Amino acid sequence: MDERRTDDRDDRRDEVLRALVEEHIRTGEPVSSKIVLESTGLPVSGATIRNELASLEREGFAVQPHTSAGRVPTARAYRYYVDHLSPAKLHSPQQRRISDFFASMHLELGRLLKATTELLTDLTQYPSVAIGPGATGEIVRATHLVQTGAKTALLVVVTASGRVTQELCRLPEPMTTKELERAEEVLARAVVGKEITGTGDFGLATADVPAPVRAALGVVEDALRDASARTADIYVGGTRQMANVWDSLSTVQRVLEVLEREATLLTMLGGAEGTSIRIGDELPTDDVDLAVVSTGYEIAAGGGRVGVIGPMRMDYRKVISAVEGVSRELGDRMAD
Amino acid sequence: MDERRTDDRDDRRDEVLRALVEEHIRTGEPVSSKIVLESTGLPVSGATIRNELASLEREGFAVQPHTSAGRVPTARAYRYYVDHLSPAKLHSPQQRRISDFFASMHLELGRLLKATTELLTDLTQYPSVAIGPGATGEIVRATHLVQTGAKTALLVVVTASGRVTQELCRLPEPMTTKELERAEEVLARAVVGKEITGTGDFGLATADVPAPVRAALGVVEDALRDASARTADIYVGGTRQMANVWDSLSTVQRVLEVLEREATLLTMLGGAEGTSIRIGDELPTDDVDLAVVSTGYEIAAGGGRVGVIGPMRMDYRKVISAVEGVSRELGDRMAD
DNA sequence: GCTGTCACTCGACAGGGGCGAGTGCTAATT
DNA sequence: AATTAGCACTCGCCCCTGTCGAGTGACAGC
Numbered sequence: 001m002d003e004r005r006t007d008d009r010d011d012r013r014d015e016v017l018r019a020l021v022e023e024h025i026r027t028g029e030p031v032s033s034k035i036v037l038e039s040t041g042l043p044v045s046g047a048t049i050r051n052e053l054a055s056l057e058r059e060g061f062a063v064q065p066h067t068s069a070g071r072v073p074t075a076r077a078y079r080y081y082v083d084h085l086s087p088a089k090l091h092s093p094q095q096r097r098i099s100d101f102f103a104s105m106h107l108e109l110g111r112l113l114k115a116t117t118e119l120l121t122d123l124t125q126y127p128s129v130a131i132g133p134g135a136t137g138e139i140v141r142a143t144h145l146v147q148t149g150a151k152t153a154l155l156v157v158v159t160a161s162g163r164v165t166q167e168l169c170r171l172p173e174p175m176t177t178k179e180l181e182r183a184e185e186v187l188a189r190a191v192v193g194k195e196i197t198g199t200g201d202f203g204l205a206t207a208d209v210p211a212p213v214r215a216a217l218g219v220v221e222d223a224l225r226d227a228s229a230r231t232a233d234i235y236v237g238g239t240r241q242m243a244n245v246w247d248s249l250s251t252v253q254r255v256l257e258v259l260e261r262e263a264t265l266l267t268m269l270g271g272a273e274g275t276s277i278r279i280g281d282e283l284p285t286d287d288v289d290l291a292v293v294s295t296g297y298e299i300a301a302g303g304g305r306v307g308v309i310g311p312m313r314m315d316y317r318k319v320i321s322a323v324e325g326v327s328r329e330l331g332d333r334m335a336d
Numbered sequence: 337m338d339e340r341r342t343d344d345r346d347d348r349r350d351e352v353l354r355a356l357v358e359e360h361i362r363t364g365e366p367v368s369s370k371i372v373l374e375s376t377g378l379p380v381s382g383a384t385i386r387n388e389l390a391s392l393e394r395e396g397f398a399v400q401p402h403t404s405a406g407r408v409p410t411a412r413a414y415r416y417y418v419d420h421l422s423p424a425k426l427h428s429p430q431q432r433r434i435s436d437f438f439a440s441m442h443l444e445l446g447r448l449l450k451a452t453t454e455l456l457t458d459l460t461q462y463p464s465v466a467i468g469p470g471a472t473g474e475i476v477r478a479t480h481l482v483q484t485g486a487k488t489a490l491l492v493v494v495t496a497s498g499r500v501t502q503e504l505c506r507l508p509e510p511m512t513t514k515e516l517e518r519a520e521e522v523l524a525r526a527v528v529g530k531e532i533t534g535t536g537d538f539g540l541a542t543a544d545v546p547a548p549v550r551a552a553l554g555v556v557e558d559a560l561r562d563a564s565a566r567t568a569d570i571y572v573g574g575t576r577q578m579a580n581v582w583d584s585l586s587t588v589q590r591v592l593e594v595l596e597r598e599a600t601l602l603t604m605l606g607g608a609e610g611t612s613i614r615i616g617d618e619l620p621t622d623d624v625d626l627a628v629v630s631t632g633y634e635i636a637a638g639g640g641r642v643g644v645i646g647p648m649r650m651d652y653r654k655v656i657s658a659v660e661g662v663s664r665e666l667g668d669r670m671a672d
Numbered sequence: 673g674c675t676g677t678c679a680c681t682c683g684a685c686a687g688g689g690g691c692g693a694g695t696g697c698t699a700a701t702t
Numbered sequence: 703a704a705t706t707a708g709c710a711c712t713c714g715c716c717c718c719t720g721t722c723g724a725g726t727g728a729c730a731g732c
Contacts (some may be wrong), residue, residue: 031404032694046708050695068694068712108490108502146498148636149670154444154498162482162490164500166444176545240596241573243589252588253579300484334485368725381675386726404682522709 014085015040015117016052017061021081025313030070068092075280075312079269082277082316091321094123098325102333108162109133109301109334114235116306116326121238122155123322126245127255128311129294132233134164135196135304143191145184145220150174152215155223159196162302167227171218186222198228231302236261245311246289254288255309269294269307274301275324280312293319297327299334306330343472347526350421351376352388357417359407361649366589382389401441411648412618418613418652430459430654434661438669444470444498445637445670446569452642452662459658462646463576463591465601465630468569470636472534476527477553481520481556486510487553490583491559497637503563508551510622519549534564568640580624581647590624591645605630605643611660616648629655634665635670640664 012124019039023031033049042049056062058205061080062071073081101119105112113130120128138159144152151174157165175183188210189201205218236259242252258264267284269276275295290313294307304325308319343520354376369385372647378385389407392398397416405457409417414543417495437455441448449466456464474495493501511519513547522545526538541554572595578588594600603620611631626651628644642663644655 020568030694034694046694047696047706047708048704051705054696064695066713067696068692068714070694106488106504108504108508110502141482142478142480144494146494146496148498152442156494156498156500158480158482158492160482162484162492162502164492166446166500166501168442168444235598240589240592242592243585247585249579249583249585249588252585253576256578257536257578260573306670342708366725370725381725383675383677384673387674390727391703400726404680404684404723406725 010090012044013052013056014041014149016044016049017073017077018085020053020056020071021077021085024073025315028313030065030072032070035070041086049272067143071154073313075282078279078312078316079282080278084153086316086320093151094318094322095325097123098322098329103327104259109299110233110235112330113233113304113306114237116330117235117237119273120306120322120326121241123326124308124319125241126308126314126319127238127241127259128306128308129237129259129269129305130235130306131269132235133163133299133304134232135159135163135228135230136198137302138163138195138196140191144186146170147175147177147180148310153180153220155220155226155227157191157196157224158235159301163301165227167223167230169216169223171219172215173212175216179210179213182209183216183220186213186217189226190191196228199225231262231266234265236265249271251289254285254294255290258285258288258290258311268292268309269305272296275320277316277320289313293323295323295327297331299331301334347561348378348380348581349388349392350377351378352385353392354397354411354421356392356407357413358387359553360409361651366401366408368406371406382640391590402460409649411618414615414648414652415618418615422652422656430658431661432493434665439470440526444595446571447528448644448666449569450571450579451638452666453571456642456644456658457574457577459662460644460646460651462581462644462650462655463572463574463577463595464539464571464642464644465595466571466642467602467605467640468571469499469635469640471495471499471532471564471566473638474499474532474623476530477578479520479524479527481505481516481523482500483511483513483516489516489524489556491563491640493527493532493557493560493563495637501563501566502546503559503566505555505559507555507663508547511548511552515538515546515549515552518545519552522549527560532564554568567598570601572601590621591626594621594624594626604628604645605641608632611656613652613656625649629659631659631663635667637670 013138016036020031020090021035023035024040033046033053036049037046053062057071060074062073066069074309091325106116108113113132115129117130138161139307140157141160142158144156146156148154151171153169153171155167155169186207186220190204202221204221207214239259242255246252264284269292273296276290278292279291283292291312292307294305296303296305304322352372355372356367359371359375371383371390372385373382388399393407396410397413398409400407403594441451441452449468453464453466474497476493477496478494480492482492483489487507489505489507491503491505522543526540538557539548540557543550543553575595578591582588582591599607600620609632613629614629619628625647627648628643628645630641632639632641642659644659
């Protein structure tokens with residue numbers, strides 16, 4: 001087979017596929033051969049484009065909503081597009097806004113991440129999500145036991161990076177303030193300076209203290225384990241954009257459900273190192289027109305992820321550059 | 337004028353108005369004279385009902401979407417309905433679910449309030465909101481200054497009821513760990529045991545310590561003031577219900593905007609003692625089909641509010657009983 | 673003051689025709 | 703063998719129309 005010719009044909013095929021995807025992203029309408037022709041400027045006729053499109057459809061890159069309509073790209077087409085055809089160009093005015101944002105924003109991590117989702121939404125016009133770093137691996141800086149009821153106390157853990165975790169403890173029996181103070185003291189001695197591991201056993205339940213205090217410490221240790229294992233904080237912003245992004249109520253509802261389910265969100269953003277793009281059926285939600293662009297960030301307190309949730313037909317270039325820019329600046333900002 | 341006759345007529349008018357409102361709540365459709373007749377069982381003819389309805393329309397309690405349609409109640413009609421016509425009967429199976437929920441749920445306040453919104457949404461099928469108690473009036477139990485960067489530190493304040501507040505401080509100049517420890521010590525001595533007032537001046541900026549430490553303490557005091565003044569935490573749940581509740585995308589968007597604006601939410605739930613019902617134009621959002629039922633709760637750490645946001649045509653009886661039940665149980669639960 | 677009746681209004685809905693976009697196929701061309 | 707021009711065909715969209723029925727307001731009679 002003639003190599004050069006084959007290459008030519010593949011080039012053209014790619015060009016058509018790119019035009020198909022980009023035009024559909026731009027307009028949201030099914031794309032006709034005429035539009036592809038105008039958009040690519042290829043020196044061929046409409047009939048040839050139609051043949052290409054028919055062939056792309058056979059390979060599962062496009063579908064026709066009905067017989068005499070243009071083509072709509074499939075999830076597979078978007079996947080091919082982001083993998084092979086999308087030059088990752090950086091928007092510089094966008095980068096500027098991101099730097100300005102982080103330069104002017106002085107908040108503690110939780111509120112900063114919340115504000116970050118708002119920034120991402122402003123930049124991309126899509127809902128966005130930020131996942132905070134987990135507590136695992138952090139050094140405990142201080143602990144408190146605060147009495148909140150006759151048989152309840154609140155365990156507060158402050159880590160070296162300023163993260164605060166709270167967990168309610170149900171004491172086995174009522175305790176005096178004195179006893180609780182004693183427990184707090186033992187707890188502090190055992191835990192402060194140590195690393196949070198998620199499975200940590202600090203030997204609190206066998207400490208050399210009066211029985212009631214020891215019993216309480218057992219409960220506290222359980223609470224400590226719970227707190228360590230607990231899922232990282234999740235911040236969602238820009239839900240108000242959803243009505244602009246998806247135009248059917250039922251889709252909006254599906255997405256709202258996803259955004260309320262922290263477990264799903266974690267899976268959707270999660271996992272991969274670096275930037276991850278998941279499109280359509282690559283996501284653990286069936287049947288919805290959804291794509292997620294996310295990337296990790298690293299700060300002193302650990303790592304997390306930020307991402308944007310949108311329809312499959314989103315402007316991947318802009319979104320990728322926004323997400324990566326935000327993640328980078330966020331890392332820089334929290335490293336100072 | 338014949339008193340008795342007047343009373344009779346007013347009774348009937350009220351009956352018609354109630355049927356109008358309740359039927360519209362039930363079906364969402366414009367209500368015709370025939371429906372009112374069947375629903376009330378009044379011993380009169382359709383024509384009479386029509387006259388009543390026409391009179392109600394003249395007084396601003398109902399509107400016709402078009403000439404030959406039934407009537408739709410106005411905000412004014414709902415107002416009259418909740419003020420005069422809605423017997424506040426308690427759903428007992430509902431009360432049971434609420435008690436069970438609070439008996440089985442053992443979480444610290446923040447997560448408890450978040451879970452409470454989910455409960456309210458389950459009970460009412462509407463989005464719901466909970467506002468946590470503000471920090472004002474609480475006794476400071478512990479403070480920490482955690483270094484998070486060369487020129488930044490995090491102020492952590494733990495109150496006697498277990499509330500934790502964090503605030504970032506931008507130090508005027510880099511500080512050594514020793515200096516920061518010194519600052520932390522002075523801070524603790526000045527603040528622990530005191531009440532948070534919102535405008536509190538603890539004299540930190542004039543403490544008898546080396547100049548750099550004193551400068552830092554000034555910043556910390558500012559941060560402390562910011563933290564005290566900061567708006568209470570707001571938890572929103574049940575946004576996924578919105579698509580079932582409002583059937584137009586633009587309305588859903590408006591409501592999502594409201595739910596993202598904490599300031600608006602505070603005003604909407606806020607203010608009144610006890611249960612407040614605000615309907616339509618009584619709310620600070622123009623033109624939206626919105627009603628809010630909210631009530632206050634009191635716990636050791638202070639007071640807050642819980643509420644439900646829905647369309648004007650919501651089942652006020654059910655919602656009021658749910659909101660009040662939840663608020664009461666929440667108070668009981670946190671008093672133990 | 674209530675009722676029965678009746679003409680009238682107006683939205684909802686279904687059917688039908690024309691339009692136009694866009695395709696796939698075929699036969700001709702290079 | 704690939705490309706092209708041309709053409710018939712499909713099918714959704716839109717507009718128009720007529721019909722139907724729900725519901726009203728008015729009016730005269732009880």
